[in-house]
């Protein structure tokens with residue numbers, strides 16, 4: 416009989432695939448179940464920050480990130496809508512060892528999936544049921560299949576089906592903002608630098624651009640207030656003309672990039688209040704299922720990778736008989752930091768959208784973003800775990 420712990424991961428997003436990589440590296444037996452017919456069909460740019468980059472480098476993915484991502488360099492800045500600079504954007508950890516990268520979500524998912532054995536990921540598997548007892552946890556899927564494992568990880572995103580098996584379902588909190596995002600081929604904007612992250616801040620809205628896919632594509636996101644809580648979906652089509660109109664009169668590069676946009680996608684910005692618990696018995700939540708957050712610290716993907724690495728280390732030390740304790744240890748370690756990031760993302764959104772009576776105070780905080788970001792970027796989850 417296979418003595419390894421068997422882990423079923425529900426959700427083949429960034430958190431689920433990162434967890435599968437981290438767990439296989441530690442000798443666990445892993446199967447990922449994804450509802451979609453293909454991995455990574457939808458999405459645009461995600462930022463990978465040093466707290467995550469150092470973990471992916473240890474999985475031997477550094478060269479792939481260099482190849483597929485776009486390293487963000489000096490010259491990145493926070494600006495007012497007229498282009499006046501408020502301060503630099505931090506582009507590495509304090510030691511200067513790990514950088515910040517823009518990456519297309521599809522490239523990141525492909526990179527993570529390519530490291531897994533082919534039969535480790537089962538697409539077209541929408542999880543619809545969960546049960547557990549002293550011996551095992553069981554999953555059932557919409558296609559009629561079932562699966563039994565020692566541990567189940569719910570990495571099934573902001574709409575998590577499995578979250579309700581752990582806590583009372585948490586209602587989504589609408590932030591009052593919607594985001595329009597999309598990609599513009601960089602050769603359509605030859606004057607644009609392909610290695611900088613720029614954020615423009617105006618009253619009640621902000622706009623950002625960063626490169627992905629080794630600088631071939633520029634990823635933009637425009638954040639706007641809205642009474643209408645556009646769906647919590649990543650794939651709604653937005654109106655390019657209305658988007659351009661909302662940023663009329665902003666610094667020329669903002670208007671220039673928006674003039675090239677044909678079909679932006681939009682999504683409503685929701686998060687959840689921090690959950691009281693992340694685990695129940697053999698089941699643990701990970702990534703957005705555990706701590707759905709606003710994107711204003713760029714940490715959704717990065718925190719899910721931290722979760723993944725922590726959980727893999729905890730389970731690698733566990734026996735079949737003490738799986739539940741290992742999951743509680745994971746929650747105790749990860750939850751305080753993730754809650755701090757969840758709440759920090761809300762606060763940073765207020766900075767970017769200039770929701771301050773005293774804008775000089777906002778500017779001072781932004782100009783000191785290096786300090787603000789150090790606790791995020793310098794953190795090494797494996798060092799904290801002593802491994």
Ligand SMILES: Cc1cc2nc3c(=O)[nH]c(=O)nc-3n(C[C@H](O)[C@H](O)[C@H](O)COP(=O)(O)OP(=O)(O)OC[C@H]3O[C@@H](n4cnc5c(N)ncnc54)[C@H](O)[C@@H]3O)c2cc1C
Nearest residue numbers: 426428429430450458459541542571572649702703715716
């Ligand atoms: C389609 C999509 C596009 C995104 N685009 C961007 C983007 O452009 N920029 C950005 O910064 N962030 C984006 N994100 C969010 C970002 O990927 C996450 O915030 C972050 O990576 C945390 O990842 P996660 O693994 O917890 O959740 P997700 O990345 O959301 O992954 C959850 C996965 O679980 C699957 N799933 C859900 N329910 C079930 C079920 N019942 N059974 C089986 N599988 C299930 C989903 O299909 C999905 O693949 C996107 C997320 C999604 C799902």
